[in-house]
Each structure stands twice: as C-alpha cells, then as structure tokens.
Amino acid sequence: MIRFDGAGKRHPDGTIAVEGLDLTVPAGRTTVLVGPSGCGKTTILRMVNRMVEPTSGRVLLDGTDVTELEAAKLRRGIGYVIQQAGLFPHRKVIDNIATVPHLLGWDRKKARARAHEMLELVGLAPETAKRYPFQLSGGQQQRVGVARALAADPPLLLMDEPFSAVDPVVRAGLQEELLRLQSELNKTVLFVTHDIEEAVRLGDQIVVLREHGRIGQVADPATLLAAPADEQVAAFLGRDRGLRGLGLRPAGSIALTPLDEPFAGWRLELDEAGRATGWTGHGEHRPAAAFDPGADTLRTALDATVLSPVGAAVAVDGDGRAVGIAARAAVLDALDALHALPPRDEAGHGR
Amino acid sequence: MDGEPLVRWYWIGDHLGYLWGLLADHAVISLVPVLIGLLLALPLGLLCTRFPRLYQPLAATFNVVYALPSLAVFVVLIPYTGLATQATVMIPLTCYALAVLLPTTVDGLRAVPDPVRQAATAMGYGPWRRLTAVELPSAVPYVVAGLRVAAVSSISLASVGALIGRGGLGYLFIDGFQRTFPTPIVAGIVLVALLALVTDGVLLLARRVLAPWAGRETAVRR
Numbered sequence: 094m095i096r097f098d099g100a101g102k103r104h105p106d107g108t109i110a111v112e113g114l115d116l117t118v119p120a121g122r123t124t125v126l127v128g129p130s131g132c133g134k135t136t137i138l139r140m141v142n143r144m145v146e147p148t149s150g151r152v153l154l155d156g157t158d159v160t161e162l163e164a165a166k167l168r169r170g171i172g173y174v175i176q177q178a179g180l181f182p183h184r185k186v187i188d189n190i191a192t193v194p195h196l197l198g199w200d201r202k203k204a205r206a207r208a209h210e211m212l213e214l215v216g217l218a219p220e221t222a223k224r225y226p227f228q229l230s231g232g233q234q235q236r237v238g239v240a241r242a243l244a245a246d247p248p249l250l251l252m253d254e255p256f257s258a259v260d261p262v263v264r265a266g267l268q269e270e271l272l273r274l275q276s277e278l279n280k281t282v283l284f285v286t287h288d289i290e291e292a293v294r295l296g297d298q299i300v301v302l303r304e305h306g307r308i309g310q311v312a313d314p315a316t317l318l319a320a321p322a323d324e325q326v327a328a329f330l331g332r333d334r335g336l337r338g339l340g341l342r343p344a345g346s347i348a349l350t351p352l353d354e355p356f357a358g359w360r361l362e363l364d365e366a367g368r369a370t371g372w373t374g375h376g377e378h379r380p381a382a383a384f385d386p387g388a389d390t391l392r393t394a395l396d397a398t399v400l401s402p403v404g405a406a407v408a409v410d411g412d413g414r415a416v417g418i419a420a421r422a423a424v425l426d427a428l429d430a431l432h433a434l435p436p437r438d439e440a441g442h443g444r
Numbered sequence: 445m446d447g448e449p450l451v452r453w454y455w456i457g458d459h460l461g462y463l464w465g466l467l468a469d470h471a472v473i474s475l476v477p478v479l480i481g482l483l484l485a486l487p488l489g490l491l492c493t494r495f496p497r498l499y500q501p502l503a504a505t506f507n508v509v510y511a512l513p514s515l516a517v518f519v520v521l522i523p524y525t526g527l528a529t530q531a532t533v534m535i536p537l538t539c540y541a542l543a544v545l546l547p548t549t550v551d552g553l554r555a556v557p558d559p560v561r562q563a564a565t566a567m568g569y570g571p572w573r574r575l576t577a578v579e580l581p582s583a584v585p586y587v588v589a590g591l592r593v594a595a596v597s598s599i600s601l602a603s604v605g606a607l608i609g610r611g612g613l614g615y616l617f618i619d620g621f622q623r624t625f626p627t628p629i630v631a632g633i634v635l636v637a638l639l640a641l642v643t644d645g646v647l648l649l650a651r652r653v654l655a656p657w658a659g660r661e662t663a664v665r666r
C-alpha cells in the first residue's frame with residue numbers, strides 16, 4: 094500500500110509540480126492517475142521510487158517513509174515501465190529482462206531462467222530472447238519493458254503511460270494482456286495515463302487530477318462515469334459517459350423470457366445445436382442479434398437490442414447456444430435498477 | 445628527378461627487412477599512443493560525465509595541445525625525453541589522440557537516450573554502476589568512430605617524427621627527398637596508406653564484435 098501524506102514537489106526554479114497530495118493506493122489493485130498534461134502525474138509516480146524527492150509531506154510505502162530507504166535498494170523492489178520502454182540497446186532481450194535479478198545478485202542461470210519465464214508470461218516467442226531491442230516492434234518492446242519490470246517479482250509496479258506510444262490496435266492488446274497478468278499476479282499497480290478510456294479499462298480505482306496534482310475525484314470507474322464530482326471532472330470524462338459506463342456493468346442482471354415464448358409476434362428459430370438462426374413471424378424472416386449475459390456488459394446487451402430488427406436480443410451461453418430472450422424493455426429495466434428505480438410495469442418477469 | 449623512374453623494384457627487393465623494421469616502428473610509435481589515449485579517455489570521459497564541470501577545462505587543454513604544430517612539441521620535449529627516443533614522439537601523439545577521444549567518449553556516454561538512462565535509474569543502478577554498465581557500452585560506436593579518426597591522424601603525424609630522428613616510415617620521405625630518389629618515398633606512402641587501411645579495418649571489425657546491436661544505421665557524429 095502506498096500513502097501520500099500531504100506530499101508535494103516544488104522545483105528549484107519555483108515550479109510547483111504537486112501540492113499537498115493526500116492519496117491512498119490500495120495493495121493488490123490497479124490505481125490509475127489520469128489528468129491533463131503537466132498536472133503532475135509523472136512527478137507523483139516518481140515520488141514513490143525516489144526519482145523525485147518530495148519537498149513537503151511524506152510518501153509512505155507499507156507504512157515506511159520512502160526517504161528512509163536506500164534509493165537503489167528501494168527501486169530494485171519496484172517495477173517501472175515507461176512510455177518509450179527504455180530498453181538497454183546494447184543488451185539482448187533476455188539480458189534486458191534479467192536486469193533487476195542480476196542487480197539483486199541472483200546467479201546467472203536462475204536469472205536467465207526467470208527471464209525466459211517472463212518472456213512467455215508477456216506473450217513473446219522464445220526466439221525473441223536473443224534479439225536486440227532495435228530488432229523489435231514498438232509493441233514488442235513494451236512487452237519486454239513489462240517483463241523486465243516484473244522479473245524480480247516486485248509487489249509494486251509503477252507504469253508511466255506505458256502504452257501511449259503504440260498504435261490503438263497494439264495498445265488494446267497490451268491493455269488486455271495487463272488485465273490478464275494482473276488477474277494472475279495481483280500486484281499493486283500505479284498507472285499513469287492521459288487517456289480516460291484506458292483508465293476506465295484498467296483501473297480498479299481512478300484518480301482524476303487537476304493542476305499541481307490536486308485531486309478532482311477518486312472513484313471506481315463505474316461510479317466515476319455515473320457520478321462525476323463536478324463539471325470539470327465531467328468535462329474531462331467526455332461525451333457518452335452514460336453509455337460508456339454501461340460497458341462496465343455485467344449483463345447478467347437482465348431478466349430473460351423463455352425461448353419458446355413468442356415476442357411481439359416473432360418466434361425465435363433454432364438449429365439442432367440450439368443456436369439462433371433468426372426470427373420468423375408476420376410472414377418474414379429476420380436476423381437475430383445476441384449477447385452473452387455471463388461475459389458481456391449492459392452496453393453490449395443494449396447494443397444487441399438496438400441492432401435487433403424485432404426489438405429483442407438473444408441471450409447465449411459461452412458456446413453460442415441460445416438460453417433466453419432479452420426484450421429491449423428488460424434491458425432498460427436493468428438500467429433502471431442501476432439507479433435503484435422501481436421496475437417498469439410492462440416487464441413483469443422476475444429478476 | 446630527371447630520368448629516374450618512380451619505382452625501382454630492385455631497391456624494394458633489397459630493402460625488405462629494412463622496410464619491415466620501419467613499418468613496425470611506425471605502427472608502434474603511432475598506435476601505442478592511441479591505445480594509451482583510449483585508456484586515459486575512458487576514465488576521464490566517465491569522470492567528465494559524472495562531474496560535468498570537469499569537461500570544459502579538460503577538453504580545452506587538449507584542444508590547445510592539438511593546435512600546436514607537432515614538430516614544435518617534439519622540439520620542446522627533446523630536453524626532457526631525449527632526441528630520437530620513442531617517448532619524444534609518443535607523448536605528443538598521445539595528447540593528440542586524447543584530444544580526439546575525450547570528446548567522442550563523452551559524446552558517446554551522453555548519447556544514451558534519456559528514457560534508457562531513467563529506466564536504468566529506476567531499476568536500481570547507482571550513478572557509477574549505471575555509467576559503466578549502461579552508458580559505457582552504449583558509447584562503444586562513438587568511441588570506435590573516435591578511434592578511427594585518432595588512429596589515422598596518428599599514423600600520418602608520426603611521420604613528422606622522422607625530422608627528429610624517430611618517425612618510422614617518415615624516414616623514407618626524408619631519405620628519398622635528400623637523394624632525389626623517389627622509390628623510398630613511394631614505398632613510404634604505400635606502406636603508410638596500408639597501415640592506415642589495416643588499422644581502420646581492424647577497428648571496424650572490433651565495432652562489429654563489441655557492438656553488434658548498433659546495426660548499420662547508427663549515426664555517429666564527428
């Protein structure tokens with residue numbers, strides 16, 4: 094756990110980078126710092142590993158003031174990933190990854206074995222080990238950067254816009270990878286970005302910052318999107334935040350009607366495997382739109398009912414077999430439930 | 445040089461051993477200073493990178509020495525190191541090599557991209573350890589580029605030492621000139637060029653072995 098206790102940084106030239114920051118970063122979760130350029134995100138991150146020393150207040154790591162710890166030793170216990178990866182150009186990928194184990198004095202064989210494990214963990218082919226950084230794509234370099242940060246198994250990971258220098262497709266892949274890693278490893282992650290979408294995707298807790306590292310709001314992503322603290326935070330969150338917020342809610346709460354029950358004169362057709370092939374009724378055949386209540390979000394479910402030409406979507410299981418019908422009204426009921434409103438009259442099916 | 449052909453092959457044939465001796469002497473008095481220059485430039489460069497205030501005065505000193513005509517420096521040194529001794533020629537050549545190598549080394553050490561340096565610090569390298577483990581290896585292509593310039597100019601400058609009696613192949617130029625006999629001059633030129641070419645080749649090879657990561661596209665200034 095990291096605690097910022099009135100932490101501030103004033104540079105010798107008088108610039109105030111961060112002022113009076115009070116913030117708790119819970120252990121085992123991902124906390125994302127998000128805010129406009131120059132608001133002090135990098136400074137806050139670096140106060141943790143003493144690359145920036147606070148000029149006021151304290152930064153406590155598991156209760157210990159970081160300035161009481163020896164800087165180099167402290168840093169070997171904290172993973173650090175930056176935007177440009179910052180790989181050592183003269184070292185092969187495998188030796189880049191083994192950097193911290195090597196600094197910690199592990200024997201060479203153990204360090205290498207560990208580095209190979211890490212390479213696999215971040216989804217890189219084993220033959221990448223012998224390459225030099227200049228022989229890798231930007232996305233691969235970032236993966237190596239993450240592997241290097243994780244190699245000595247530090248409980249804490251600092252990530253400063255690690256994915257902002259790669260194209261959107263690669264970025265989405267890297268975010269996916271980080272979510273997967275984090276679900277396995279449960280590190281304390283402090284992640285900096287200026288991309289609110291990224292913050293919403295990755296964060297368990299999001300810290301919206303303003304000038305001088307002042308806190309606009311601290312909240313989980315769904316709460317943040319649903320209830321921004323003020324106009325400024327709302328403006329920063331951007332348009333469609335209601336819809337985007339639905340992307341964080343599971344679709345499991347939607348009440349389903351049985352498959353054999355006709356919907357507004359439409360009947361769902363199934364093949365032998367139980368997959369929906371379309372709707373028939375009114376002398377016509379229309380395609381079906383589906384979502385998986387076990388894996389998808391309210392946003393996907395709503396999207397499916399909007400797409401569906403009959404006003405109801407098909408709920409499917411993990412194998413694509415239809416399990417129920419979700420009327421548009423039932424999806425809207427689920428939305429109402431978010432705001433704790435009483436259920437609509439017309440949708441009487443139990444939730 | 446009326447009627448005298450450019451090369452009299454029999455003279456070369458007769459003097460193979462002599463030419464070989466001059467070539468070896470030339471290689472020693474020109475390249476050993478470059479080596480010593482390198483051994484001095486590396487620690488000095490590290491010091492100058494760690495304590496940047498040292499750099500300007502040191503670089504200025506060696507630049508001033510570099511500006512002095514070599515012959516003048518040889519003559520000034522004679523009372524201390526003696527006429528026709530290796531030291532008289534090699535001391536100034538070492539200074540010249542250093543004048544080239546110190547800035548290239550410092551450039552190389554400073555050329556490490558900022559993110560790389562920051563990553564190293566964040567991984568837990570102390571300042572000295574980072575310098576030797578990250579910045580120094582990254583400086584290899586720069587240092588080798590500096591070595592190529594220093595070695596070739598040292599090979600060329602060493603000839604001047606012949607004027608005070610210790611110039612390796614340079615002696616062939618004086619000899620040929622005094623006797624209006626072009627053969628030794630031509631032999632000297634060819635051997636100096638050959639020595640420079642071989643040295644350059646060895647350095648390029650060294651770079652490929654020491655810095656395989658630098659690729660071909662690495663731009664090296666100077």
Ligand SMILES: Nc1ncnc2c1ncn2[C@@H]1O[C@H](COP(=O)(O)OP(=O)(O)OP(=O)(O)O)[C@@H](O)[C@H]1O
Pocket residue numbers: 104105106108109110111129130131132133134135136137287
């Ligand atoms: N060494 C320094 N000297 C003076 N001012 C500095 C220094 N480093 C940072 N600052 C200032 O401190 C403020 C915060 O900088 P910081 O790098 O933490 O911002 P950031 O939120 O990470 O910005 P970005 O999103 O652009 O990376 C900025 O106004 C910056 O100009």
Ligand SMILES: [Mg+2]
Pocket residue numbers: 134135136253
């Ligand atoms: Mg920053």
